[in-house]
Amino acid sequence: MKFDRISEKFHNNGALLINNDKGHINQLNRDEIINVFEKTGLIVFRGFNLNPDKILETTDIYTKTYAADAPRRQQMYGKKNLNTVDEGFHEMPLHSEASYSPSWPEILWFYCVQPSLKGGTTTLCDGIMLWKKLPNNIKDFFLSNPIVYNLEFPVIKKKKGYGEKEWPMNTLGSSHGILDYENGLLKIKQTRFAVAETRLENLLTFTNHLMIIFKNEPQIKSLNLVNGEKIPQKIIDEVKNISNNLIYDLDWQTNDLIMLDNRRFMHGRRAYKKDQKREIINIQTLKANFSFGSTIRNI
Numbered sequence: 001m002k003f004d005r006i007s008e009k010f011h012n013n014g015a016l017l018i019n020n021d022k023g024h025i026n027q028l029n030r031d032e033i034i035n036v037f038e039k040t041g042l043i044v045f046r047g048f049n050l051n052p053d054k055i056l057e058t059t060d061i062y063t064k065t066y067a068a069d070a071p072r073r074q075q076m077y078g079k080k081n082l083n084t085v086d087e088g089f090h091e092m093p094l095h096s097e098a099s100y101s102p103s104w105p106e107i108l109w110f111y112c113v114q115p116s117l118k119g120g121t122t123t124l125c126d127g128i129m130l131w132k133k134l135p136n137n138i139k140d141f142f143l144s145n146p147i148v149y150n151l152e153f154p155v156i157k158k159k160k161g162y163g164e165k166e167w168p169m170n171t172l173g174s175s176h177g178i179l180d181y182e183n184g185l186l187k188i189k190q191t192r193f194a195v196a197e198t199r200l201e202n203l204l205t206f207t208n209h210l211m212i213i214f215k216n217e218p219q220i221k222s223l224n225l226v227n228g229e230k231i232p233q234k235i236i237d238e239v240k241n242i243s244n245n246l247i248y249d250l251d252w253q254t255n256d257l258i259m260l261d262n263r264r265f266m267h268g269r270r271a272y273k274k275d276q277k278r279e280i281i282n283i284q285t286l287k288a289n290f291s292f293g294s295t296i297r298n299i
Ligand SMILES: [Fe+2]
Pocket: 086, 095, 097, 267
């Protein structure tokens, strides 16, 4: 297989695979795809004959379990694991999908049914490159301060008079779980570092939900340090400034499928006009069916 480089803004440049020999995506060499994915964190499959009804047959090849997605999203094509991307037309700042939640997907898939003609590009930032560019005082801050996300998910029907009960979660960093029948909510605190280890040796990545716009993320009630204090705005602003120079705009072509390492990359979206039709399907692999770093460590 011949992979083209996408951008120097990414560590190892990303990988674009154009279907020149008119093969079927499900026939590609799985081991090679996994190896390129682990190295680059981003593969764009272009020119394959895909259709939304069959896309899960492709993602199944690399997936052990799918994530239960945010309930706000609309399901598509009658399939449980196909969802629209975030609703509305506004700009979405960089984030790693559900990095605040107990279920943090390992792979994100985006499939473009129809790109918008103007605007609406997907923004991508490799957290490895961002981490490298952060000054030492900010690195120190995030290496020593995990973030506590206060969460409320609407998971059940409201039952008046039923009160609430403890709901322990068996996930690292998840605590204070409460099932609130009265309001139909699962309330939980998730403690997680904003920086994470990668599939690549000795490289860390800055990948998290710190740059969000709160009104667009109603499930996140607050976001603090362990001692209850806020993250200094000066630090957030500096991270945003540095990340702006590392953003790559992915210009969608119809039928593009992208495979993104969600534990390494952050993504977002540029705003677009209401009269533009844009249809992008999102699939979230919670756990891949290959282990973290498996093709990197045995070389
Ligand atoms: Fe997202």
